[in-house]
Amino acid sequence: MAVACLPEDGGEVVLVREFDGGRDRPGVELVERACEVGPSGGKLCLFTDLLGDPLCRVRHSPAYLMLVAEAVGGPLGTEIVGVVRGCVKTVACGRSQLFSKVAYLLGLRVSPRHRRRGIGRRLVERMEEWFREMGAEYAYVATDRDNEPSVRLFTGACGYAKFRTPSVLVHPVFGHDLAPSRRAAVVRLDAREAELLYRRRLGSVEFFPRDIDAQNSVKSFSRAIRATGVLYLCNCTII
Numbered sequence: 001m002a003v004a005c006l007p008e009d010g011g012e013v014v015l016v017r018e019f020d021g022g023r024d025r026p027g028v029e030l031v032e033r034a035c036e037v038g039p040s041g042g043k044l045c046l047f048t049d050l051l052g053d054p055l056c057r058v059r060h061s062p063a064y065l066m067l068v069a070e071a072v073g074g075p076l077g078t079e080i081v082g083v084v085r086g087c088v089k090t091v092a093c094g095r096s097q098l099f100s101k102v103a104y105l106l107g108l109r110v111s112p113r114h115r116r117r118g119i120g121r122r123l124v125e126r127m128e129e130w131f132r133e134m135g136a137e138y139a140y141v142a143t144d145r146d147n148e149p150s151v152r153l154f155t156g157a158c159g160y161a162k163f164r165t166p167s168v169l170v171h172p173v174f175g176h177d178l179a180p181s182r183r184a185a186v187v188r189l190d191a192r193e194a195e196l197l198y199r200r201r202l203g204s205v206e207f208f209p210r211d212i213d214a215q216n217s218v219k220s221f222s223r224a225i226r227a228t229g230v231l232y233l234c235n236c237t238i239i
Contacts, residue, residue, distance in 0.1 A: 012074040014081065014119055016126050019054065019066035027080030028054045028068065035109045054083070057106060061087035062211055065130050069110070069119050081114040083107065084123040088134045092208040099210060103128075103136035108150075115149075121157050128158075 019028070032054075058064035069082030085107040090099050105127055110120045131139050143150040145165065154160040189197065195213050202208055 013072050014114075014117075014122075015070045015072060016067055016082075016122055017070065019068050019083070021055070024068055024080060025054060027070075028083050031080055031083055031109050031111050034111055055085070058085045058087040058104075061089050061104075063088045063134055065127065067123055067126055069114075069123055071114065079111075081111040082119045082123055083109050084127055086127045086131065088131060088136050090210040091206075092204060092210070093206065100138065101134070101136045102207065103131035103134070103139040105139055105141040108141075120153055124153070124158055 053059070055064070055066055058066065064085070064087040066083070066085045068080050070078060071081045072078050084105065086103060086105050088101055088103045091102050092098070093100050105124065108120060108123060110123075128139060139160075140163075141154055141160065143154065145151070155162070191213075198208075198212050
């Protein structure tokens with residue numbers, strides 16, 4: 001992958017390049033810890049534990065990439081100051097049974113000390129270049145609707161448009177309107193049974209992944225801290 005350079009004040013240069021698991025892991029973990037994972041003020045948020053694997057959110061996708069922004073020549077020498085992940089997969093486009101290649105952009109982080117310098121935008125633009133190379137027709141990202149800097153970046157600078165505002169339910173869910181039926185039972189399914197259930201009940205909905213069998217074979221771990229509103233933004237001009 002070609003390396004892009006961004007000149008910074010004080011002689012510091014920021015390189016955007018592919019993630020190297022052998023040497024970048026500690027720096028990526030520092031950036032992740034330095035960035036807020038949700039809104040302040042006691043609001044609810046959802047936090048995904050990476051379990052020591054920065055690629056865990058995209059590793060099992062058919063095609064994936066992780067980029068880092070590396071500052072060189074600054075007061076701390078060389079350090080990771082930004083990160084973004086992306087993947088491309090084939091998904092259903094509604095009941096017509098048509099499929100499209102869709103790109104997902106996720107995990108964009110920029111160190112608080114390096115914000116407002118265009119690093120986040122450059123990471124997004126370089127990832128979008130890879131999306132085009134992979135033949136993606138659309139790209140989308142999910143962000144907290146109250147995260148104004150993120151919404152401005154994607155809708156203002158990067159040309160994304162709002163297309164969904166889903167509600168995220170996490171455990172425990174309070175305020176049940178109806179008591180669960182005593183005839184209902186919770187049954188554990190293996191990966192194959194879960195795949196068949198998903199295909200039968202959800203196979204015609206938007207963004208249903210063709211590789212659902214791969215998704216179900218992976219154990220994922222999420223820690224639900226609280227809940228928040230999520231805004232889906234789509235870039236339909238990726239091609």
